[in-house]
Amino acid sequence: MTLEKPLSIELRLPSKLGFEKIAMQTAASYATLLGLGLDRVEDLKTAVAEACINAIEHGNHGDEKIIVGVILSMDHERLEVKVLDHGSGIQHAVLPPDIDKKILGEEDPRGMGMFLIQALVDEVEWVSNPPEGSYARLVIYLDREKH
Amino acid sequence: MTLEKPLSIELRLPSKLGFEKIAMQTAASYATLLGLGLDRVEDLKTAVAEACINAIEHGNHGDEKIIVGVILSMDHERLEVKVLDHGSGIQHAVLPPDIDKKILGEEDPRGMGMFLIQALVDEVEWVSNPPEGSYARLVIYLDREKH
């Protein structure tokens, strides 16, 4: 048993809403231990929570027996998070919410998760890899600040 | 990929001191999500941290490439944590610290981890299972309080 990368950590969660809060705290304490500044830790928490919610709801269809995987790793330049599910992934682009349309009832009030992830991290990609599953890969650069 | 038990979670950490803080926070947020009261969460945090420190230092001899596993599960009666390492386990009983001897220099000031674990949780066992490894299994009862 070895880890994918040096000093990486892995978390496996059941696909049940609420468990994204655990991923959020685990990511926060990993990032804090490795020196990420407080405001970027907040960005990371929200992005990881949203990616896990999508993996739980859309990737694994809320089947509690199926695992959501979270792999956190870091080098001198970047913190990377992979959130893995067993679904077929995402085929469409990220749509920025149109708040006026939402308020007028012309757009679903939901549908902001992927937008928020993209807005809060420095890099994101969604990779489909059936039959193994899919993952979102989020990256935060360390040099945007020195705390 | 399925979990060992329903609604359990698993964490894999490198054997490096400091990473026990992540296990501590992950355990705390798991227990909080599932309704454990605040004072028992504090007991759990210290016990999990001490078990991870021992797995890192004594079980895996601080080899960062070797994993410490943490499995958290819960049913109506109990929260269980297994902390797994790849060492040969513990052959001796838990020794309560003798503070007077420590102050007089007649006993190593260290050596309180296992004692604290035993004092803070409701059940503990150390299981040696070579060549697979060893684990500490900690249990906290839920009925000692209702928050």
Added chain:
Amino acid sequence: MQTETSVKVEQLKTAAEAAVAIIRFHGDITSTSKAVILDAYRALPAGTDKLIFDFTKVDYLNSSGIAILIQLLMEAHKTAQAVHSFGLSAHFQKVFAMVGITKYTHLYPDQAAALTAFS
């Protein structure tokens, strides 16, 4: 599971004695909070035209929770209610701005500022 939302509604007055309803959110604002929040909103006295959201005691807010807030702002918009907010962390002030809902609820540093702004 311990993911509770609770909502407390109070009635305030501006310096000029105008009625203001305040909704204080507690705990999580997520998809499971929908009924509690919409029920509290819909039970507001008829004719409420000034409303404050207090986020001080919110522990966790995700995109599904923001969608519920957008639903409230949608209903408020229909009935020309003005909504002021306070108590968000710096991070969630940023998130609200990213999503654009600061166009429909202005953010104030505290309750006094949110109330005064109705005068």
Added chain:
Amino acid sequence: MQTETSVKVEQLKTAAEAAVAIIRFHGDITSTSKAVILDAYRALPAGTDKLIFDFTKVDYLNSSGIAILIQLLMEAHKTAQAVHSFGLSAHFQKVFAMVGITKYTHLYPDQAAALTAFS
């Protein structure tokens, strides 16, 4: 890795003008804190016979950290220094009692109480 310990030493006086040294711990108290803590202790002015430990700003304390505190209490015991402590959470007050070190450092609710108890 971000596991920093820092220690600040100050000099106080009791109501009766007796000198008291206070060691304020910040951050983590773990095996990596050993040098910082022992150095601060050993740099105390000669003749210090009254000492206070302030734990208010400690984030994380483990059994290796407690072992370092026991080493300080051991040296204090040798030179008949009296050590009072304050600022521990309810949980760590319990842990200190379990390990028995409350026999060698009495716990007080705050700095004022720890200081007054020297009079």
